[in-house]
Amino acid sequence: MAAKLLDQVSKLFADSTLSERLIEISDKLSGLLETRQNSSIASQIRDLSQRLVTIIEEGQRSVSPPLFDLQERFASTLEDFQKQLDLIVKYDWDFDHYLEEDVPAVMEYIMAESKPKDGKLLAIGHSMGGILLYAMLSRCVSEGRESKLAAVVTLASSLDYTPSKSTLKLLIPLADPAQVLNVPVIPLGTLLAAAYPLSTRPPYVFSWLNNLISAEDMMHPELLKKLVLNNFCTIPAKLLLQLTTAFREGGLRDRRGTYLYKDHLHKSSVPILALAGDQDLICPPEAVEETVKLIPRHLVTHKVFGESGGPHYAHYDLVGGRMAAEQIYPCIIEFLSQHDST
Known part of the structure; x- marks a missing residue:
């Protein structure tokens, strides 16, 4: 043609x-x-x-x-x-491209700059960043490769969302039309930016969007606004299609659909700190726990932040909430310090 x-x-x-x-x-x-x-x-x-x-x-x-x-x-x-x-x-890329190309490139650069004595890095990943770290550990052990990671911290991340009521399921209906129509991208950032005014002004038609990002009174309004208007981007349809496998039996799969990332995570020997937010609607605590239970107990530390009487933590509060510097960051620093040989 x-x-x-x-x-x-x-x-x-x-x-x-x-x-x-x-x-x-x-x-x-x-x-x-x-x-x-x-x-x-x-x-x-x-x-x-x-x-x-x-x-x-x-x-x-x-x-x-x-x-x-x-x-x-x-x-x-x-x-x-x-x-x-x-x-x-x-936009011709998916989750596996991130895993096979971007993550190794970033690690190579940091390794060259920091020159760790043991040749290993400490890694922190939020949301899909944590999913990538889990997937990397799984892929490395299944292929008999060294991950070059001394310890890993994941925040609001899971390889299997099936036991939860994650609101990410709202994206699944977008996946099939995108595949059928050969649409290369989903303009998520544009959609959220357009909806934001309707979530902060009467009649507050999309006020529920704010709860997906931050729990009540946990993020400064100006920071929340900047986050919504600038943080989200256009999503390749191929990435969305692959991520939807995390809502199916067996959890996240590779692009061919034959490799289940959670199947090999139990073989990893890398210590992991897995954090969750009590009011996280995107990656609920039960989704985080679904991946945590795959990891040998002596290698994993699992914490859910948030109290019945407050404060509460939604998806982005774990990294940008008012209390993150006081409660979340010290927990991460303490854990990583125990595994930092430099």
Whole structure:
């Protein structure tokens, strides 16, 4: 399909002002299709190419179509095509890409800068950051590799959300349409930013959103506003699709669906501190405990922060709540200090 597109284009616009732009896009298309023949990207590119070919063929079937009209229509569609192509390339990654590429790169950089005596690092991960650390430990032991981690702290993280009533289940309905329609991204950040005013002003239609982020009176209003408007980003559909496996029997799986990350965690010898918030609606305490119970007891320390009479901790209060510096950080520092050989 891409070859047909380029052939049609070269015949019609060889001498037009669009030629340079077309050459640039054709080079990008050729490179992508050569390296991604079996990927969802190739499928999406072929779909986009078909749209352009259809426009050209319709113009050729018309009776003496004015070339400038066809060029104008083609130029407009070509711009949309290029934007979609750039979007597909930019967001072509999932959880396993994070695990296999980003985490090792970060560790390599920190290792080079800090030069630990024992060649090991201390790691802290919140939410998906903690999930990545769990997954890394599991992958390393199953492959017989050294994790190069002396100790790990996870905050509001789990490999298996099935026993909980996590509100992340709200994202699952977005996954199937994204897969069917070949939508490359879910603009979560934009959606939350748009909804935020309705959560803080009468009639408070989306006031429930605030409880997902912070418990009542636990985060400064200005900090909460900055968090909602700046922290959340566009999510690759492939990442969302993989994370939804954490809500199915067996918990989080790799992109092929054959490797269950929780199956090997019990073999790890790395000490872990697993923290949870009592009012965390995203990763409830029972979800955290579901992963904790897989770890040998002598290697895991599990704490749920929050009291019946307050203060309470929601998902982001563990890192940015008013009481975090007094209650959470000292707990983390004490634990990591016990395993810091430097």
